[in-house]
Amino acid sequence: MGSDRVRQAVLAALVVVLAVMVYRTWTSSIEPALPPFNSGGGARPVAPEEVVEPPDVRIEDLGVKRPEPGGADRNLFRFGAQTPPPANTATSRPASPSPSAPVTARPTGSAAPIALKFIGIVEAPNRSLRLAILSDGRGIYHGREGDIIEGRYRIVTIGIESIEMSRLDGSGSQTIRLSGS
Secondary structure: OHHHHHHHHHHHHHHHHHHHHHHHHHHHHOOOOOOOOOOOOOOOOOOOOOOOOOOOOOHHHHOOOOOOOOOOOOOOOOOOOOOOOOOOOOOOOOOOOOOOOOOOOOOHHHOOOOOOEEEEEEEEHHHOEEEEEEEOOOOEEEEOOOOEEOOOEEEEEEOOOEEEEEEOOOOOEEEEEEOOO
16 A cells, blocks of 8 residues: 555656656747847847938928917817908997906807707705706716706706706707606
């Protein structure tokens, strides 16, 4: 019975030695698929006969004065060509509106409808929290009264079956009824 244990121990040692030898032979015969990492930034080596010319840098052009940016009336969110300012006429015109007066981008009557659906309300009466859940077909939005949704609309009031929203650009407001879908 003791000789069986000795045989098993010798056999196990031989299997381990054989496995280590096979592993070392196998890993040394495989060549790396990629070249070793080059700390020089990964540039390909240049052959001795290949001469690399430096790029044409015109240093004198760096000192040339560039044109200044246009006026401050640029609006990134308005499409189409900019209309030229009216020519000065001899008639007197009132001064430009004060900065505190709201500027409307479009008249209230011509504003496109707000493309959001009011799909639900979340209430927590113990914390007096009321959230409106809105969707535009691409995503779900939520907010309380006074919150800004999608960077364009503000929730004015949240009712039981409807919500009133206004545009941040001041072009009007709209009541959206609860649709549930």
